[in-house]
């Protein structure tokens with residue numbers, strides 16, 4: 001894997017009226033990596049993912065994709081660049097047009113981005129149907145004839161049709177039966193490897209993210225509060241919120257079970273974030289500084305960054 005950033009995000013903001021869904025996010029996504037994005041419901045994961053591919057328009061900030069600020073693109077250049085940035089949605093039932101044949105659904109982005117005719121797109125569609133394990137006969141059928149897992153394979157084929165370099169997978173297995181989830185995650189892992197894809201994999205399920213992500217980013221109230229390599233993260237998080245999230249994941253190894261940390265209270269209102277550190281009202285380590293002064297996202301040894309005045313790692317606190 002090369003360590004070059006494919007996306008460089010700086011000061012990204014998305015507001016919905018008074019709701020500040022994404023707040024000043026700085027982030028690099030490296031070419032060929034899968035970055036797992038985790039956090040509680042409503043923390044802004046989907047909005048950040050959608051903004052990165054401009055399905056949702058950012059309110060402020062920049063997103064450089066291969067050196068080009070895609071927030072400023074329009075017209076033909078935007079359409080062509082946008083084809084390289086694709087999205088797999090959570091709901092394989094709602095995101096596929098029930099009246100269209102699967103082959104036409106998968107061909108749609110090729111026709112829109114490349115102006116390809118139905119006949120010209122067909123061999124590409126057939127290959128994709130094979131690659132996602134559905135077989136080319138599936139192209140003649142309609143979405144309601146498939147199970148949830150199969151529909152998600154159609155969604156994946158549609159996202160891959162324009163040969164994207166970057167894919168946002170937004171909770172791609174959360175709507176599926178647990179028995180099917182591993183199959184779809186494994187399919188995605190194979191496709192990432194074979195096609196050299198770069199992926200943002202959004203999930204509230206740390207167990208799933210652990211299987212597929214090279215690095216983990218944790219979001220809280222619209223901000224990235226920790227970002228770290230997968231193994232380092234699971235070995236010991238640096239942010240108290242990450243620690244609480246991790247403590248709720250069952251351990252499968254022989255390592256001693258972690259103390260379960262109950263988070264008290266609801267996440268704060270994104271229209272009215274607390275002063276100081278956004279997590280301080282629920283943090284068991286909070287000191288006075290945390291109530292008044294917002295911590296910056298600070299780089300730590302080992303390529304980790306954390307937004308905390310008192311990170312949990314010894315090498316940082318000494």
Ligand SMILES: Nc1ncnc2c1ncn2[C@@H]1O[C@H](COP(=O)(O)OP(=O)(O)OP(=O)(O)O)[C@@H](O)[C@H]1O
Nearest residue numbers: 016019021040041042043044045046047048204270
């Ligand atoms: N289109 C919208 N209009 C208004 N508010 C929105 C819109 N989309 C998201 N929000 C709000 O923005 C905040 C972040 O939502 P978002 O869906 O990005 O979070 P999430 O972490 O992906 O949650 P979930 O896992 O439940 O999807 C929430 O307060 C949500 O209510």
